[in-house]
Amino acid sequence: MKSNYFFIALFFTSFVAEAQQKTKNNSTVITSLKKNINYLADDKLEGRRTGTAGEKLAYDFIQTEFKKVGLQTFTTDKKYVQEFEVNEGREIGQNTSFVIGDIAYIANEHYFPFAFSGNLAETQVEKIKKDITFYDLADLLKENQNNPHFDLKEKILSVCNEQISKNKKLLIFTNTGAIKDDLKFDEKDKTPALAIPVIYIKDILRNKLANGLNTVSLSVAVTAKTKFGHNVIGYINNKATNTIILGAHYDHLGYGEDHNSLYTGSIPMIHNGADDNASGTAALIELAKNLQKSTYKKYNYLFIAFSGEELGLFGSKHFTDHAGFDLKTVNYMINMDMVGRLNESTHGLTIGGYGTSPTWGEIINTKDTYFKINADSSGSGPSDHTSFYKKDIPVLFFFTGSHKDYHKPTDDAYKINYEGEYKIIQYIENIIAQTNKMEKLAFTKTREVSMGKSSFKVSLGIMPDYTFTGNGVMVDGVSENRPAIKAGIKTGDVLMQLGEHKFSDVQTYMDALNKFNKGESTKVKLLRGKEMMEFMVTF
DSSP states (O other): OHHHHHHHHHHHHHHHHHHHHHHHHHHHHHHHHHHHHHHHTSGGGGGGOTTSHHHHHHHHHHHHHHHHHTOBOOSTTSOSEEEEEEEEEEEEOTTOEEEETTEEEOBTTTEEEOTTOOOEEEEEGGGGGGGEEEEEOHHHHHHTTTOTTOOHHHHHHHHHHHHHHTTOSEEEEEOOSSSOOOOOOOTTOOOOOOSSOEEEEOHHHHHHHTTOSTTEEEEEOEEEEEEEEEEEEEEEOOOOSSEEEEEEEOOOOTTTTTSOOOOOOSSOOOOOOIIIIIIHHHHHHHHHHHHHHSSOOSSEEEEEEESSSTTTSHHHHHHHHSOSSOGGGEEEEEEEOSOSOOOTTTOEEEEEOTTSOHHHHHHOOTTOSSOEEEEEOOSOSSSTHHHHHTTTOOEEEEEOOOOTTTTSTTOOGGGOOHHHHHHHHHHHHHHHHHHTTSOOOOOOOOOOOOSSOOOOSOOOOEEEOTTOOSSSEEEEEEOTTSHHHHHTOOTTOEEEEETTEEOSSHHHHHHHHTTOOTTOEEEEEEEETTEEEEEEEEO
């Protein structure tokens, strides 16, 4: 009997010790998650908007954490940080001026050049007055005030092209009528620059010009507006043939300057983005710690904290286009975006990319005993795994769901479910453990989904390249059995026009798309390489 008591006591002691160790590990990870998320979602980072001082504080913090873990650098210049350029559109250059006598008037307050204006070196307007056209929009706006199909910008461009054909050197628009036009300098406008300067003047300048042009000096400079984003990359080199990539974006919305906020208030507020995506970034750091200490040596591990995701996947696209190694050696990519708000009642967890490899169906049990798993087969979607899927790499995308604080200033650290996030980290590590026993995964192409929410009546079935800086919309992917692929549109084509409606970027493309109904047919004009082509498409 004493012998039995001894073994029972030994077993119980061992069980308690193991439970205490698990509790300790749990507590350690949760403490770390809280520390990291609270820092990344602190007001002093001002929303971690790409290209800002707040982004720098964030990427400095992440690279410090990577160094603590013992991750190696990966880029060819042996740095953790990979810089990339983000084209923000256009801006009014410093050389733009409008001077009458000794008074310099203020761009955007008294006048502005259109974003598609040609540039003009400083000129005495009197010298070119016979080549100037003044155009008052008042009658045009009055005639079309009840016309739902009237497009003011299209009309302005039409007037511009007509005046260019008459060899005019300057075109000045104004509006003396009661109907407001809401015109302004549109920094996101990608309409190709015209051959002549085109400006809009407000009341004060219009009245001043009525006195003559002999003392007027004008210069126009519309320039590209660019900034730089920064990915943070760390590496565990197990000297393996193939590599597993783990990623999460760390950028967020700043004060909502890029018009992607759902906040409706009038006072600018910091969007801290605790769930979106300080949560995923913190999970990435914990997985780096665990894998650095693990026995999983069959693959190398690459950890990437992306910036530019909120602007259109700029960071992940830059990495996949400038990886510096053969992407065919990537086994798979796991993306964590908004993993911090697990619902305590439902334990709902969305796992995207389920269909990108047949192996995922063997590993992921959709009848999990803890998580209620929503398995989404698509390899594409509005987050960074899409950039890897497009390179024929199997992906998984972890997401605990949207909520009322999404893209609002109220997405704060105290609302994070840290226990839930810890369980997701464990779940992901278990997937890595299982694939450590397997050969490189096979890739499967899946259906493609829209990059965002849509209320459009029709769809072409393309995925736009949001990082494309040229005129038009570059096709980054086409969906099976949708109008675009049936019409013959291919990845890499640059769409320019739907029917009579020209467009210069994704936003104006969407405006054009919204003019059509299901069942209608129209011509699509596009550029394939250097060749302009037309296709008939039916929605």
